Amino acid sequence: MVITQITKYALDEVMYLIEAGQMRAAQDNFFGTYNVMVAKAQLKGRQQEFYTPPLQLEHKEPEHTPVSNDEAQKHLKSLMERLRINGRKPAPVQKLQTTEKEPELKQELGPDPFDNxxxxxxxxxxxxxxxxxxxxxxxxxxNV
Incomplete structure (x- = not known):
């Protein structure tokens, strides 16, 4: 889609109305803003220029390349040397276990009305x- 810079500016000014679903008010404000900006540009003698969106970096997923176990152990050993972990083995993977807890009463409720x-x-x-x-x-x- 090719639009001019003034059109883009006017559209940005009314975007909040479009998002709120107020299309009639957005249209009126858009045309008002657009006409004012065109008149100002004509008074200054400027030609309308096409809007070019800012360049965006391409998103690339890094590709995973699996390595052999020997190579992974070698990398792990070099990492341990850099971190000065001599003679210690890495901590075992923690396994989460669920424990059931008894709900605690905030206050004593008093005697049971049907038992006592x-x-x-x-x-x-x-x-x-x-x-x-x-x-x-x-x-x-x-009592009876």
């Missing part, structure tokens, strides 16, 4: 909370 309804009712009275109806019925049923 009387203790639960006492705790509710101490804390000023109303005793749930089903627990009250359970207590009344136990």
């Amino acid at each position: 309804p009387h203790e639960y009712a006492e705790m509710c009275r101490r804390e000023g909370m109303p005793i749930p109806r089903n627990i009250q019925r359970l207590i009344d049923g136990v």
Whole structure:
């Protein structure tokens, strides 16, 4: 696609509107900016020039060439000598193991309302909370 430098400038100015999906506003702003820039260029006597995008470096994937085990050991030995690791072997590869952890309770929840309804009712009275109806019925049923 061949465009002029003024067109590229005007397009860059309205790109945020295009990305937001406001095409009508983008079109109006584009034409306004473009016409102003063309008028300025004509007043200065400049000709429109084509836009040339900046050169980009080519992305090349380095090719992997496998080496023999003997050559790899030789490179490893020279690396160990450069790092002054004399007589030590490289650390073995660590293997990750999962361990199950028990979830810790942030605070004690209090007595179970169905196993110890009387203790639960006492705790509710101490804390000023109303005793749930089903627990009250359970207590009344136990007392009767």
